[in-house]
Amino acid sequence: MSFLKISNLRKSYGALEILKDINLEIEQGGFLVLVGPSGCGKSTLLNTIAGLEPITSGDIAIDGRSVSGLHPSKRDIAMVFQSYALYPNMTVAGNIAFGMEIRGVAKEERDKAIKQVADMLQIGHLLERKPGQLSGGQRQRVAMGRALVRDPKLFLFDEPLSNLDAKLRVDMRTEIKRLHQRMKTTIVYVTHDQIEAMTLATKIAVLKDGVLQQFGSPAEIYNNPANTFVADFMGSPAMNLLKGKVETNGSGLAVSLARHQAEPLVLSVPNAPGSLSAYSGKDVIFGIRPEALTDPDGADRNARTVAEGDCLIEVVEPAGADTFAVTHLGGKEIVARLRADVRITAGQTARLAFNLDKAVFFDPASQLRIA
Structure with a gap:
């Protein structure tokens, strides 16, 4: 049974249709990458899964339950943004613990969770620093740590590496892959970088102009492209x-x-x-x-x-x-x-x-x- 199922999803702003009859599903523990050029609708699709954007029609189900009408806080998801979205006046530990503190989690349990994710992400030595004292890669690790302590059903990543330099992107890509293998969590990940898509995904959805061009494993997408757009977009150098x-x-x-x-x-x-x-x-x-x-x-x-x-x-x-x-x-x-x-x-x-x-x-x- 699919863990995340998107059925006949459409999203419009007035007469402008952004997402056009999207059908996708991913199993529990899968890594779904939404890839395509700028303006193709991938971030909008991610936002509808998160509940940040209402859908026009269709359905989104997580773990067998429709979440289409649910508030984001009721969907049991955690999101990592491109901009990191850290509180500049809080320490790293404070940023990671903030969501738990709001939910009334006991301090002892918060401290235990902070230590666990800090060890996992190798940021234990940064816990007392402020975001302004961190590099881009360190900030991204903190943003990931804040999501991980939630222990949600579904992780959503919105172009998390696009602000990093080329070498750091490769390093962080490896970290995300290692993290997924260790935790076996279900992830939906947005990127315009097809190399990122190929290396991270268990399934790839290629979008263009709000239309799903092809959905399949990295090998299927690369070796058996459904059309010339997919053939040209996936691969470096291109086909x-x-x-x-x-x-x-x-x-x-x-x-x-x-x-x-x-x-x-x-x-x-x-x-x-x-x-x-x-x-x-x-x-x-x-x-x-x-x-x-x-x-x-x-x-x-x-x-x-x-x-x-x-x-x-x-x-x-x-x-x-x-x-x-x-x-x-x-x-x-x-x-x-x-x-x-x-x-x-x-x-x-x-x-x-x-x-x-x-x-x-x-x-x-x-x-x-x-x-």
């Missing part, structure tokens, strides 16, 4: 999406990709799904991730179908563990992810390997996945 044409190749199918000042590159797709056959002779959008487009020696040895072709390399970008190469195919600039020690220079023609097990095809009109 290469280029114009191609499906052709019959003997008893099988092939995809033809235009090359600059050269004959088209034709890649056989021997294990093509039946749904692609209907596009024979028609244009498609061919999608392949940079790591599935590499130098032949770096190709996946377990792949069933690897096709090779010569491409003019325009830009080479060494990136430590990898080398990225930029070329043109299908009328678009695309990125290949090569081994770090590969010998390749800009301006030369190089042979690239396409792992077609990882290729996906989209309809150019609907932008939906064909196969």
Whole structure:
């Protein structure tokens, strides 16, 4: 049974519809990440779960009980905000204990809870400091500690790491992941950072313009995107999406990709799904991730179908563990992810390997996945 269930949820401000028929559910102990570009509705959705925004229609149930009409204080949730929302005149200990104090929790019990979360978050040495004396990462830990002492049914995180620098974001991401593994609590987490979504989530919901584009595990979202928006949004570098044409190749199918000042590159797709056959002779959008487009020696040895072709390399970008190469195919600039020690220079023609097990095809009109 799902622990958090969102059914046919709609949210409007007058004639402006922000959330459009959202259906989601997550099991107890799951980590649901709401991801999408700015203005897609993810924070509004989080606020409706919290009760900070009323819903226009639909339902939200937590642990089998509808909470749609309940005040936020009655929902048994705790929220961690992007802005930390700490009281500047209180110590760290005072900030963590404030909610318990308001609820009339005995001092002995408060002190015990403060010590427990301070040890867990490694902020015991900061308990007597004021928020103004803390770094951004320390403030975020205090904000998390204040939520943790509540021991709620559901934790809500609203872009909690967006104010931190890049290295601290990675460190705090690991801390949140470790915390979830230890406590096995149910979390709903909002971010615009797809790397954060991929590393933290057990389930990801991708939103665009208030519409749920795809809901699934990180692997499903990454490997089997439902449409070109999800394919392009999830992944860094993004999936290469280029114009191609499906052709019959003997008893099988092939995809033809235009090359600059050269004959088209034709890649056989021997294990093509039946749904692609209907596009024979028609244009498609061919999608392949940079790591599935590499130098032949770096190709996946377990792949069933690897096709090779010569491409003019325009830009080479060494990136430590990898080398990225930029070329043109299908009328678009695309990125290949090569081994770090590969010998390749800009301006030369190089042979690239396409792992077609990882290729996906989209309809150019609907932008939906064909196969």
